[in-house]
Amino acid sequence: MRAAALLLAALALALLAPAAGAAEPASLTEIEKQVMCPVCGTLLQLAESPQAQRERVFINRLIDEGKSEEEIKDALVAEYGDEVLALPPDSGFSLSAYVVPIVALLVAAAALAIGVLRWRRAGGSDGDDGAARPAVPSERDSERLDADLARYDL
Amino acid sequence: MSFRSVIAVLGVLAVVGLLVFGLATKGSSGLEIGDPVPTAALPQLEGDGSRSLTDYRGRWVLVNFWASWCEPCRAEAPALEKFQRQHGGPGFAVLGIDTRDLSGDGQEFVREFGLSYPQLRDGDGGAAHDYGTSGVPETFLVDPKGKLRLHVPGPVDEQTLESSVEPLLPGGKS
Numbered sequence: 001m002r003a004a005a006l007l008l009a010a011l012a013l014a015l016l017a018p019a020a021g022a023a024e025p026a027s028l029t030e031i032e033k034q035v036m037c038p039v040c041g042t043l044l045q046l047a048e049s050p051q052a053q054r055e056r057v058f059i060n061r062l063i064d065e066g067k068s069e070e071e072i073k074d075a076l077v078a079e080y081g082d083e084v085l086a087l088p089p090d091s092g093f094s095l096s097a098y099v100v101p102i103v104a105l106l107v108a109a110a111a112l113a114i115g116v117l118r119w120r121r122a123g124g125s126d127g128d129d130g131a132a133r134p135a136v137p138s139e140r141d142s143e144r145l146d147a148d149l150a151r152y153d154l
Numbered sequence: 155m156s157f158r159s160v161i162a163v164l165g166v167l168a169v170v171g172l173l174v175f176g177l178a179t180k181g182s183s184g185l186e187i188g189d190p191v192p193t194a195a196l197p198q199l200e201g202d203g204s205r206s207l208t209d210y211r212g213r214w215v216l217v218n219f220w221a222s223w224c225e226p227c228r229a230e231a232p233a234l235e236k237f238q239r240q241h242g243g244p245g246f247a248v249l250g251i252d253t254r255d256l257s258g259d260g261q262e263f264v265r266e267f268g269l270s271y272p273q274l275r276d277g278d279g280g281a282a283h284d285y286g287t288s289g290v291p292e293t294f295l296v297d298p299k300g301k302l303r304l305h306v307p308g309p310v311d312e313q314t315l316e317s318s319v320e321p322l323l324p325g326g327k328s
Contacts, residue, residue, distance in 0.1 A: 038254050038279060050223040051254065058256055079256050081278025111161075 026069040031059055034087070035073065038080045184286030185302050191217070191294065192284035199252050199260050199273035207249075207300060214246040214323055217294040218310075219282050221255040222263035226309040227291045231267040233312045237319070238271045245324050247271060253282040253290060295319055 029045075037047030037055060044052055055076070062072045076084045088097045137145065185191060195206040207215065218234055220227035238248040248271040252260035257275060264273055276282055285294060288307065295304035303322055306314060 050225075051221070054223050054256060054259055058258075079277050080254065081280070083278055 026063050026067060026072055028056060028059055028063065031069060031072055032056070034069075035076055035084050036086055038084055043086055185294070185305065187302055187305070189302050190300050191296050191302050192281065193300065194281060194284065196251065196274040196276055196281055199250075199257065199264065199275045205272065205274055207296065210247060210249065210296075211300055212298045213244065214298060215296045216246075216248045216319060217251060217285075217296060218248060219251050219253050219276075219285070219287055219290050219292045220263075221253055221290045222259040223255065224290045228263075228267075230291055230309040230311065231263075231269060233310060233315060235267060235269050235271070236312065237315045241320070241323060242271065249274065251276050251281055253277075253287075254279040295322060 032045040033043065035044050035055075036042065037044045037049060037052040039051040040047040040049050044055055058079070059072055059076070062075055067075070073085065082088065090098060191207060193207045195204040197204045207217070216234075216237070218230075220231070234248055234250075242248065250264075250269060250271060250273040252263070252273060253276040255275075255277070257277070260273070260275065263269075274281075282290070282292075285292070291309050293306040293310050294302055297303045304318060306318065310319075
C-alpha cells in the first residue's frame, strides 16, 4: 500500500514538473538571446544602441507586469514585426526557413545516392567482386606507346 | 538535352534566383528626384485607422521619418512643428512617420513636442526601407502628383526648411 502511494506521488511529481517549469518567470537575459535589435540588425543581447536600451526597458516593464516569455515576444512582434524574432516563426512563409534546408539536404543526399548507383552500374567496378576494372588502351594508343618506348630504348 | 543537363540547369537557375531574390528584398533602392513615392498605407500612431500618401494627393507633403530614441529627431521636431503651423493648410502638410520605434515611446514624443501634424507608424521599418532611408531622421518633400521633389538626409532646421522647402511650395519665397 505504501509503495503504491509512493509510486503515485512520484508520478504526480513527474507530471507537474514540466508545468512548474513553464510557469517560470520570464527573464531579460533569456529574451535578449531570442530577439533582435531591429535598428542594429544584431541580437538584442549584443546591442547597445539607444533603440536597444528602449527595447530592454519595454521588456522589463512587461516582465514586471508578470507577462510570460511568449507574451513578451508577441508584444515585440506587434511593435516591430516578425523581424524582431531571432528565429523566424514556424508558420506561413517563414516556415520555409526550416523546411528548405531539410528538403535541400534530402535532395542532395538522394542525388548523391543516385549518382553513386549509376556510376557503379556504368562500370565503376568490374562486376560482382567489386574490384576496379583495369584500363585497356586502344590499339592506336598501344602503337603510340610502343613507338615512344622504342624511342627511349637504351 | 539529357536529364542530367536539365537538372544542372535547374540547379543553377535556382541558385541565381535565390541570389536575385536576396538582393531585391534586402537592397535599399533609394528614391531619385522625380520618382513616384511609395504609397503603402500605414497605421496611425494614435487611434485606429490607417493613412496613405494617396490621401494627400493634390497637396505638397513633407514626409519626415523619425524615432523617439533618435537625438537628432528631438532636435528637429520643434522646427517641423513651426513650419507646419506657418504653412500647413489645404495645399501643404507635414506628415510624420515614426519608424522602428515603440508606439508608446512615439506617442510620448508627439506629446512632449506638441506635434500637431499627422503621425503614422512604421514599426517594422518597411516604409523607411521603401523610401530608401539609411537612418533617421530623413525628410522627403512630395509634390501634389506624388513625386519626390526634395530629399534631406539627416535633421532639418528652420534655415533648411526656409531655404530648401519653402521656395518649392506654392506662393513660397524663391
